[in-house]
Amino acid sequence: MRSELVHPAVAVAGVSKVFNRGSANQVDALVDVDLVVAPGEFVSLIGPSGCGKSTLLRLIAHLIEPSSGNVLVNGKSASQARLDQEYGMAFQQAGLFDWRSVAKNVELPLELKGWDKKRRAARAREMLELVKLGDFVDHRPWQLSGGMQQRVAIARALAAHPPLLLMDEPFGALDEMTREHMQAELLRICDETRTSVVFVTHSIPEAVYLSDRVVVMSPRPGRITDVVDVDLGRDRDDDTREDDAFYRKIIEVREALRNGGHDTTVDHETVDPDAVGHPLLGVDDR
Amino acid sequence: MTRRRLRTFALALVGLLAVAVLWEFYKLVGPQRGGEIFGWGILPRANDNVMPHVWDMFARYTEPDRRGSETRIWQTVLGGGWFTFRLAFLGFAIGAVVGVGLAVLMARFRVVERGLLPYLVVSQTVPLIALAPLVVSWGGRVQVGDFVWPRWLSASVLGAFLAFFPVAVGTLRGLKSSPPAALELMDSYAASWRSSLFKLRFPAAVPQIVPALRLAATASVVGVVVAEISTGLQGGIGRLVIEYARQATSDPAKVYTAVFGAALVGLGMAGIVALLDKLLMRGRPPTEPDIVMGATT
Numbered sequence: 001m002r003s004e005l006v007h008p009a010v011a012v013a014g015v016s017k018v019f020n021r022g023s024a025n026q027v028d029a030l031v032d033v034d035l036v037v038a039p040g041e042f043v044s045l046i047g048p049s050g051c052g053k054s055t056l057l058r059l060i061a062h063l064i065e066p067s068s069g070n071v072l073v074n075g076k077s078a079s080q081a082r083l084d085q086e087y088g089m090a091f092q093q094a095g096l097f098d099w100r101s102v103a104k105n106v107e108l109p110l111e112l113k114g115w116d117k118k119r120r121a122a123r124a125r126e127m128l129e130l131v132k133l134g135d136f137v138d139h140r141p142w143q144l145s146g147g148m149q150q151r152v153a154i155a156r157a158l159a160a161h162p163p164l165l166l167m168d169e170p171f172g173a174l175d176e177m178t179r180e181h182m183q184a185e186l187l188r189i190c191d192e193t194r195t196s197v198v199f200v201t202h203s204i205p206e207a208v209y210l211s212d213r214v215v216v217m218s219p220r221p222g223r224i225t226d227v228v229d230v231d232l233g234r235d236r237d238d239d240t241r242e243d244d245a246f247y248r249k250i251i252e253v254r255e256a257l258r259n260g261g262h263d264t265t266v267d268h269e270t271v272d273p274d275a276v277g278h279p280l281l282g283v284d285d286r
Numbered sequence: 287m288t289r290r291r292l293r294t295f296a297l298a299l300v301g302l303l304a305v306a307v308l309w310e311f312y313k314l315v316g317p318q319r320g321g322e323i324f325g326w327g328i329l330p331r332a333n334d335n336v337m338p339h340v341w342d343m344f345a346r347y348t349e350p351d352r353r354g355s356e357t358r359i360w361q362t363v364l365g366g367g368w369f370t371f372r373l374a375f376l377g378f379a380i381g382a383v384v385g386v387g388l389a390v391l392m393a394r395f396r397v398v399e400r401g402l403l404p405y406l407v408v409s410q411t412v413p414l415i416a417l418a419p420l421v422v423s424w425g426g427r428v429q430v431g432d433f434v435w436p437r438w439l440s441a442s443v444l445g446a447f448l449a450f451f452p453v454a455v456g457t458l459r460g461l462k463s464s465p466p467a468a469l470e471l472m473d474s475y476a477a478s479w480r481s482s483l484f485k486l487r488f489p490a491a492v493p494q495i496v497p498a499l500r501l502a503a504t505a506s507v508v509g510v511v512v513a514e515i516s517t518g519l520q521g522g523i524g525r526l527v528i529e530y531a532r533q534a535t536s537d538p539a540k541v542y543t544a545v546f547g548a549a550l551v552g553l554g555m556a557g558i559v560a561l562l563d564k565l566l567m568r569g570r571p572p573t574e575p576d577i578v579m580g581a582t583t
Contacts, residue, residue: 063473063474082476083476085476087474088474089470089471089474091470091471095467095468097468097485097486097489097490098569098570098571099492099569100489101569108475109475111485112475112481140569140571142571
């Protein structure tokens with residue numbers, strides 16, 4: 001099958017990231033981070049604002065360069081992986097283009113890859129059916145609800161069938177009901193497409209529900225303090241959320257967050273490299 | 287939608303009528319020989335030589351443009367308007383292309399923006415009247431193969447000179463207004479600058495380009511009319527205004543026929559931009575473009 005399968009989806013080794021090095025407002029966003037994501041694995045990054053989880057995601061995406069250390073995606077350097085579109089990305093804001101139809105939005109990464117029109121249209125339809133928006137191909141993004149827009153964004157991120165999906169709080173702006181529904185959908189989609197996921201979130205239940213492993217991070221300096229294995233099996237549904245094992249994992253992650261962040265006061269002076277503007281520590285489960 | 291459009295149209299008509307009524311009202315009550323307020327002579331004279339009746343202005347359209355002529359004034363004004371319209375349209379087109387081109391250059395290279403933008407601003411402070419003879423004389427020297435610079439082209443160039451500026455500034459602002467998340471998305475696809483220009487920056491800039499084009503359209507009409515007057519170019523509405531104004535002592539209503547003609551040219555250009563607006567904004571959300579700025583949030 002795919003030869004990439006022998007490579008980890010993501011291999012981060014000894015990575016540090018310093019912003020504004022040498023200046024008065026130097027920020028050690030990440031210090032000496034190691035992380036390996038196996039093919040098909042779902043890994044969440046959780047931690048309070050400023051712990052560098054979004055920075056780590058952007059390093060994997062090669063949207064920023066590490067100050068030191070090494071990032072491999074699917075066995076390639078991060079820069080090569082970006083050029084080859086080895087990953088798809090989804091943000092908190094769906095970021096769909098108003099001037100394109102829903103289908104054309106999904107086609108965007110394929111256009112950039114130089115696919116011909118027919119192949120693009122077929123793939124866009126396939127992806128939109130995957131996210132259950134097959135009837136909205138010709139709609140405009142602004143005619144859809146927030147949850148539907150986010151589903152289009154996921155379809156777009158997966159359009160080129162990348163082996164890896166990078167998501168930065170993609171459901172953060174959705175209401176609780178929609179959010180749970182989207183989480184279930186995401187798991188289904190990832191299972192169907194066998195995509196590995198690195199998922200940044202503020203929500204403990206979300207991290208536990210979705211992940212095979214939850215990576216707990218803490219700020220100042222940003223680092224990984226704990227990794228919680230979530231052995232709830234792969235078949236998860238609404239009943240999982242009411243399961244005792246689910247609650248135990250939530251408590252485990254919560255404990256890990258509390259132990260990791262010895263300094264639990266919110267320091268407003270500190271520049272937040274994530275810039276997510278979340279005023280509270282990331283232990284809320286809205 | 288059609289009802290709303292009908293209402294807009296009716297309101298515009300009412301506005302025009304209101305101006306006419308106000309004009310005639312002042313003629314009724316205003317001082318015939320002008321008036322002073324606190325010693326300042328600011329009240330215009332209301333007599334027929336300075337303020338002809340509205341119906342006199344329109345009556346002129348059916349009269350011959352000069353004694354013994356077969357052509358009616360409306361024909362002359364319409365012909366002049368069409369002449370000026372074509373020049374203004376060409377000026378608008380040149381201005382839009384140059385403006386967008388400059389904006390792309392400035393958006394691409396910060397050095398160009400820093401070096402060029404101040405000069406663009408300064409360029410607009412040069413009086414057009416001073417520039418007009420220069421452009422004509424430069425044009426007169428241009429000869430490439432069989433191409434000889436026609437006199438009217440100078441007028442278009444001057445129209446373009448006024449038109450390019452709002453387009454350059456508006457487009458530059460628009461090109462820089464893409465949401466950071468959208469730019470990051472294009473980055474994640476390793477999109478080239480060219481692809482992100484055509485697939486993101488340009489489409490995202492459209493809500494700012496359209497109002498810039500609207501400004502450019504009227505600016506190009508002003509440019510061409512002023513150029514016609516200051517270079518003595520025959521055949522356009524600018525020339526008619528001057529010509530008829532000279533006859534104002536004997537026929538004060540006549541000059542207004544040309545003035546309205548000039549307004550008509552401006553309306554025509556505005557109509558073209560309205561069409562462009564419709565075309566470019568197709569399928570966009572029906573909200574204030576300033577709030578949406580391109581990408582859905």
